Amino acid sequence: KAGVTQTPRYLIKTRGQQVTLSCSPISGHRSVSWYQQTPGQGLQFLFEYFSETQRNKGNFPGRFSGRQFSNSRSEMNVSTLELGDSALYLCASSLETIRNTGELFFGEGSRLTVL
Amino acid sequence: DQQVKQNSPSLSVQEGRISILNCDYTNSMFDYFLWYKKYPAEGPTFLISISSIKDKNEDGRFTVFLNKSAKHLSLHIVPSQPGDSAVYFCAASDGGGKLIFGQGTELSVKP
Numbered sequence: 001k002a003g004v005t006q007t008p009r010y011l012i013k014t015r016g017q018q019v020t021l022s023c024s025p026i027s028g029h030r031s032v033s034w035y036q037q038t039p040g041q042g043l044q045f046l047f048e049y050f051s052e053t054q055r056n057k058g059n060f061p062g063r064f065s066g067r068q069f070s071n072s073r074s075e076m077n078v079s080t081l082e083l084g085d086s087a088l089y090l091c092a093s094s095l096e097t098i099r100n101t102g103e104l105f106f107g108e109g110s111r112l113t114v115l
Numbered sequence: 116d117q118q119v120k121q122n123s124p125s126l127s128v129q130e131g132r133i134s135i136l137n138c139d140y141t142n143s144m145f146d147y148f149l150w151y152k153k154y155p156a157e158g159p160t161f162l163i164s165i166s167s168i169k170d171k172n173e174d175g176r177f178t179v180f181l182n183k184s185a186k187h188l189s190l191h192i193v194p195s196q197p198g199d200s201a202v203y204f205c206a207a208s209d210g211g212g213k214l215i216f217g218q219g220t221e222l223s224v225k226p
Binding site for chain 1: 119121124149151156157158159160161164204206211212213214215216217218219
């Protein structure tokens with residue numbers, strides 16, 4: 001069974017640009033969450049999608065947005081990039097929302113560097 | 116406001132000994148707790164979890180203890196092996212569809 005696939009794995013952008021990251025969840029998983037990992041901050045929740053609807057949102061500015069398609073694939077977009085957006089962006093999928101406390105299955109992440 | 120805290124950024128133990136990783140939380144609405152392990156260049160992988168109705172859950176060499184009154188949980192690894200060297204994250208859920216993670220503790224198990 002294929003795991004969670006994230007593309008691209010690495011990318012470098014400059015301040016002011018925008019970026020789109022893609023995530024393909026495990027087949028059959030309908031919930032997709034996004035997390036940002038930075039040194040010393042752990043993993044911070046960005047948003048969660050279930051059946052194409054955003055069900056939860058973390059405390060990030062509106063420059064961070066996402067969407068989910070009918071095949072459960074998800075994208076997140078960051079506009080007007082800032083140096084502080086440099087991070088590892090992790091996507092995770094699960095069969096249902098964590099309401100049933102099922103664990104998350106993470107991808108390997110997309111490493112974004114903003115210069 | 117860090118609702119889940121791992122106050123030890125790193126921990127070093129000898130192979131065969133016990134590793135104890137600690138985690139504190141502040142939100143009394145959390146009712147499910149999980150531990151994830153992360154190797155460099157890989158995504159976190161689920162390790163073990165515990166519901167707030169329990170105070171202990173065991174899976175092989177891994178045991179998680181929950182002290183609700185102290186809002187504290189710990190992960191015990193016995194015996195520790197070099198392959199356990201990784202960053203360990205604790206996470207908490209209030210059933211609302213997201214996990215709140217701690218900052219992580221880097222465990223180094225020396226042969």
